[in-house]
Amino acid sequence: MVLEVVSTGGTIASTGDSGSGVEPELSGDNLVADIPELEDIADVRTRDFSNIPSPHFSIDRMWELSQTVRKLDADPDVEGVIVTHGTDILEETAYFLDLTYGGETPVVFTGAMRNPSLQSPDGPVNLLTSARAAVDADARGRGVLVAFNERVHPARDVTKVHSTNVDTFRSPESGPLGVIDETRVTWLRRREESSPTLDPDAAQLTNAVHAVTVTADMNPAQIRAAGDAAALCFAATGAGHIPPSIVDPLFDLKDDDIPLIATTRCPEGRLARRTYGFRGSEATLKELDCYFSPLNLQKTRIAAVLGVGTDSLESLFEQP
Structure with missing residues (x-):
């Protein structure tokens, strides 16, 4: 052995x-x-x-x-x-x-x-x-x-x-x-979920997937910097909430067909689906056609790199 x-x-x-x-x-x-x-x-x-x-x-x-x-x-x-x-x-x-x-x-x-x-x-x-x-x-x-x-x-x-x-x-x-x-x-237990196995073409893998953590009164320039990205991953506050300053820049990225993948910046828990309705809530993330990730931001980005490289973001993330 x-x-x-x-x-x-x-x-x-x-x-x-x-x-x-x-x-x-x-x-x-x-x-x-x-x-x-x-x-x-x-x-x-x-x-x-x-x-x-x-x-x-x-x-x-x-x-x-x-x-x-x-x-x-x-x-x-x-x-x-x-x-x-x-x-x-x-x-x-x-x-x-x-x-x-x-x-x-x-x-x-x-x-x-x-x-x-x-x-x-x-x-x-x-x-x-x-x-x-x-x-x-x-x-x-x-x-x-x-x-x-x-x-x-x-x-x-x-x-x-x-x-x-x-x-x-x-x-x-x-x-x-x-x-x-x-x-x-x-x-002590088995793993509840199995990860899909992806087989990317190495030439399609890119580090041009941006990742940002949402903070109070966030400067919209941090979102606009992803204008030429292959995708943007962002860790929203709480159950999926963002300040109004970055809502319009995110819609601009959506209009440019840049995939948006959201997660929470909290170490535990997941994004809400239908609790809040204010501008910048999870309702806004759904209007943005965001993918919802159950992973922390750094792993969300790794999954997004592979999802973009294999054209399979939908197999890795939900789109509520």
């Missing part, structure tokens, strides 16, 4: 710090060398995909990573795949794979909040958690997973909630799919 560890960089691979800060330098072999318990779980094989901070990850890199994991799924010797990744945009890359991978081999993302040069780095225990989840027979059929702090989350639901704390990855409303009890995974 082979467990493939695909390393991409991030804090878990960072070292140095001669006064100028740490940077990703460690290879996949470095990451697994000091975790002898992995040998009791599977035969570990490593693959160095990249060694960069996660904010340097592009849409093109996400697609390349998805293709790499697809090839590993086709290898009958590979029972599970771990992707080590920087935490800043880990949830976006994991969700990108959730929408584009579609294989049977379990894929688990992990990383670290404390780099290996610090006391009590969390990378080793996160790798162990990922390994136990990846080779567990019940991991199949749960989509791409994210494992941190001895919890296992679905890529669709999980988000980074704290900038520095090791207990940063949470699924705010639904909670984790599973937890580690001693050396085994206890699965």
